Amino acid sequence: MEFQIDQVIGNLNELFGGKDHHRQRKGLDFITIPKEQAVAAITYLSNPEGFKHLVLLTAVDWLEQGQFQLTYLLNNPDNKQDLGIRVLIPRDQAVMDSIHDLWGQAATYQRELREMFGIHFPGSPRVDQPFILEGWDGPPPYRRDFDTKKYAEETYFPRPGRSSNDPTEYMKHQLYPDE
Template sequence: MQDIVDKIRSRYDVSEVTEQRENLTFVTVEKDQVVPLLMQMRDQEGFSHFVLLTAVDWIEEGVFQLTYILNHPGKKVDLGIRAHINREHASMESAHHLWQQVATYQRELKEMFGIDFPGSPRVDEEFFLEGWDHTPPMRREFDTKKFSEQTYFPRPGSKSYDPREYMKQKLYCDDYEEEQ
């Protein structure tokens, strides 16, 4: 694994390397280097299996973190490639030409986070929300509780507790009293 990371370091601007496990390492690179890196990993290093593409919303920093995870079927190791993109007018280079299934992930990200992938097939079609006309629901500025209350007729009289406090009181009452 270390030799691959070294190879990546030698050719790309790696800002961060996280060794999660023996067989899983994350490297963070610049936004425009992701697709060339993916292509090199696939064609030269043998990471032929694309596992997933996902996004995390870091609203405080104003970025989306995209994570591409690749798998090496021979060596049984995983490599995660991370990149940060701007939250405003979020847009990313499409990687559907490397693996066909990437297009599906990109459709999902477009619908759930509003990240655009120009040129990706069917990226503008709805994925599983039908006729959604609000903020993309996985963005953190979207207040799902408020939306639910406005839309879905909450039943009056139902209470909700903070799960952490409630479980402390009800399930682990001995510890709770000690803390008090």
């Protein structure tokens, strides 16, 4: 049977409650799947539909909506098709099912997300070990409510007398001093 991305999207909408389909360009589509159905949908995509490569797994912090958005970018190498699965999970209860049994490398992504965003992936191998930060004891640093400037000023002995300029204002002043 000929591979049809619209057919796949239709199946996702029908079987897994997918919504908000968005075609970025030919060969790159995004779709949002509810949290409960997400792992089932990814399993379905990986096996019968030939999305056998996990390109990346990353997260976005929607602080205002109180949500994390996980993006699983899958690739179908035979049909040159990328598909991004967006999963929204609540920020105050950041737990997601692990997909390390589909792709071993997902465990590393999940370790990174655990450390940087504080998203838990129960059952993922070595997920509680530090990934790149050694002995970090503050809040997860990629969360948007973590004030990295304040943290750096309190921790790293800032040199007094340092001044910084707003790039827009500064370049305007440099390039068009008369205006």
